[in-house]
Amino acid sequence: MKRFIPTLLLVLAVGAGSRVIAQHATAFDIEDGGRAFESTCAGCHGPDGNLIAGIDFRRGVFRRPLTDAEIVAIILRGIPNTPMPATPGMNEEQATQIVAYLRSLPETFTEPSTVGDAARGQAIFAGEGQCLDCHSVAGEGSRLGPDLSRIGLDRRAAEIELSLLDPDAEIQPTNRFVTVTPRRAEPVTGRLLNHDTFTVQLMLADERLQLFEKSELRDLAFVASPMPSYRGSLDAQALADVLSYLVSLRGDSLP
Ligand code: HEC
Ligand code: HEC
The missing domain is CATH 2.30.30.100 (SH3 type barrels.)
Known part of the structure; x- marks a missing residue:
């Protein structure tokens, strides 16, 4: 009896793999797609997929309506005469997983309830937040904690926010x-x-x-991380301000 189980699983797996429609993607597809997005696409589109004008993957905003198959084709072949490149070495299955990831984003995205101000955030970062005691930005500050000069390119806003509220939750x-x-x-x-x-x-x-x-x-x-949680010590507005400052750090101010 045991022998039949692997065969059955195989049949199911093949059946699932041949569906090209993102709606039927598994959690694993979405996770793999997210990793591929981070390594292949985030450098231009940003870790949150919102850095190119008129395109915001978090909110499901495209410049024109695109079917899943059209997005797969864009990923594989690029958009001719634009900076959107073909992705050499990527196959259709991987591209389909990225599409599944992109389609999943609006389901989890919630508009922030407090809108932050990056300039105020910078002042808090250097002032009452005392972030420079442990972090550096563009060469200024301490080297004890990670350099944050391009944190806005390396991490999604939600990940940065989690670092501020619960520093031990996820440590690189x-x-x-x-x-x-x-x-x-x-x-x-x-x-x-x-x-x-x-x-x-x-x-x-x-x-x-x-x-x-x-x-x-x-x-x-x-x-444990020596970084304190700022839940409570910075109010919601100050946290939102610091977050928008961090999200804006993309390495442009590096010497
Ligand atoms: C070198 C920078 C760069 C990389 C890397 C890149 N893109 Fe793009 N992408 C762009 C630009 C710029 C555009 C806008 C092109 C235009 O002018 O129409 C774009 C457009 C798109 C569009 C069309 C959106 C629309 O609304 O028409 C999709 C979808 C897309 N990219 C997905 C991806 C995915 C997925 C990856 C990773 C596999 C990726 N891109 C990698 C720069 C990039
Ligand atoms: C006592 C030292 C200390 C202070 C003060 C501190 N941090 Fe940190 N921070 C760290 C260390 C160490 C890490 C790396 C370990 C971790 O992720 O918790 C870190 C991690 C981070 C990360 C995640 C970095 C990554 O690569 O994922 C962010 C974002 C961050 N800190 C922002 C801030 C901000 C903003 C402030 C001020 C409001 C601040 N930190 C204050 C020590 C500190």
Whole structure:
């Protein structure tokens, strides 16, 4: 009896794969499509898909009505005589997953209830928010936390907002903090810059780099983000302002 199950699953999988209509996409298609969008399309369209005038994938806004098949064709072949390129090496299934992702966006997008002001956000960032104590933008600030000069290109607005409210919810692998306990010294906490078979390299709070031999360590543990949650300490308007400032950071102001 067991033998038949894989065959049945195979038949179902093939059946699902041959449907080209995004409405029938699975959660996995949407997730794969989202990843492909981030790596292939977000550089121009923005992580939220709203950086090209007249096109806003979050809200399902296109310059003209496009069927799923037309979007697949645009992804594969580009739009001639415009900057929208063909995507070499992408097949129809991957393009279909991206379409499924694009079509899914308006279902989850909610218009922000508070409209932010990026200039006020910049002032809060440098002032009462004390963000520069840990972050840098365009070369100014601290290197302890991640550089935010192009955060608006690298992350979706919703992800940035989550970082402000719940810093531990999602931490990029390059932003992790560890505490190492040497055999013969006090524990040290810092940002994990690098590690290989033999060594661990940390950046400490005062931006000093320190290298540890793994063989000299008693313990090494990941610790919570040192970033405080701003839920409550910044009000809804200030949070919206900071968020619009961060979303506007696309690296243009880099030297
Ligand atoms: C090099 C920058 C660039 C990249 C990369 C890029 N696009 Fe575009 N895309 C554009 C531009 C610019 C336009 C507007 C073209 C025009 O003038 O009509 C566009 C148009 C489109 C349109 C037509 C929208 C409409 O309303 O007519 C779709 C759909 C689209 N892009 C999807 C994608 C997807 C999906 C990806 C990733 C697989 C992608 N694009 C990658 C720049 C880019
Ligand atoms: C005490 C140090 C500290 C302060 C103060 C701080 N942060 Fe952070 N922040 C970090 C660290 C460390 C990380 C990386 C770990 C994580 O994601 O929580 C981080 C992560 C982030 C991220 C996510 C970055 C990414 O690549 O995904 C954003 C956005 C951010 N901070 C914005 C801010 C803003 C805005 C403020 C001020 C209102 C602020 N931070 C204040 C230390 C700090």
